Amino acid sequence: MKFLNLITLFSAAILLINSATLHAEDTSALATVPVTVYEQIDSAKTQVPSTQTPSTQTISRNNDSSSNKPIKYDELNVLFIPGLMSNASVWSELSHELGSYYKGQYRSHFAQVAGFADNKVYPNNRLSKITAALVSYIENNNLNNVIVVGHSMGGHIAYQLALALPERVSKVVSVDGLPFITPIFTRSNKVTAAQAEPYAMSVKSQYANMNQEQLSAYTRQGIHVQTTSELNQAKVLSMASSSHPETVGQIMADLMTSDLRSAITSSNTPILFLGASGGFSDNDSKEMVKQLYTEQFANAKQAKVVMNTQSRHFIMYDDLPWLLQQTTQFIGKE
Template structure:
């Protein structure tokens, strides 16, 4: 796999979409310049839902409907993704800090954090963040270090991926939204199975800010939290998807990669879905709902 193919693979595995028609019970008022905007649904023990690259919170529609009867569901929207207005200077660190600040300012006690792709990375980062206490974390097809997607090995380091990270930053810097849609279109086959879901991905890319996409792609490639997770006792569930691959050997390789990233986290478990593609909430919503319910209830 050459560098361009590897980058496309990474981009396609991290791009996410939205589902329309979601009904919000309440919206937490925030300043226009804030890098996150939070919607609140239901009452009960708190659950935070974080979308992935290019997605706003509506990607979690079915999960919200699943949880809101018994939980306060707090849905994060990131500036520059989907319908959430862009804010200059948005980056991964600011998004993580904004979630921490939100949790502390609103006195949210021991939330369960669930994230998809980029949001999955953030769910794990928040689990080891010393400024909040996460009860449990679920990562839906998001890794502690995404650089392994490029190298196809967990031996990869941030230093090794720095050229690709800089390339991604420059690549998106001068891109317009039409080009972002065209880029996204190239990887639809490994994103989701149905044409309806694939179209949602394209629609969502059309509303996202390419500069923000590039910056957060860079940030993901330049941050590795595998070592921070070593010995961490937070209960973690990694839900991986390998349905975009064809052979048993490929499925086994993906599972090995995922398990290797959490091998030294004592309370982490990995469950693989070999039929679903990256958007598990689209391809196998029932399986995802079951996994979430079982893990939260344990």
């Protein structure tokens, strides 16, 4: 198995990085938390907050005094988690549409991951630290009926939150985020996390040592598989251009060695996985991806897999109406 070659090719096609390295001695530019969550009361009327992550708190509320109201137990809480090298702005339009759909019963929570896009870098940020911080956020704010909507890496974290807080997380919507990412590289679900370990460490090292020219080349080589329009491609490139490569490499390595396929089979939390195969031009490749994705949920009876054969990785950019329809149908409405 030419595992490393597959990783290199996938890195060029998928991992969009174009970042200036943060000087380690510039501690004033560092974040003090791995992830910050912003809260909004009415997403039909408000915008996604500034993407710059405060370094002094894990919870940030809007200036509107209504944001200080106690959260009701029967209120719908949607936690949005972006993917690798993205910020909360990717959820702006979907959040707005969900806010209109659910009217007064909708409260949104936007996760901003340190080291991604224009968020400050948190030293040695890890997937486990991000997940633990989000678990604390949900528990400390006594949130119930939490719908976790995650993209790519965010989808993987959503599964972890459902496993950690089954009584609080009521549903998961994963937008092209798998329980185990490594089979994307190998094109086979037979690979294990243990087998992926040495290659994950190689990927981590690769990105930690990237220079600006290499990062820029990766960005431009892979942009076509991320989203369709030039406008949205520019958005993705903008976020990638200010991401921290060492953070990206570390969290990518964490993802490559985190296999949740077995764990989610014991979960009773309903899961909606929305896969994208529009980045592939031929039907055989689309079918291969569909099978690869479906196999990961084969023993998870509470999971539903729906593929979008036209959208690319950022489904929220390529087909918002379809994403909204799938999400609201899955969440339901009283």
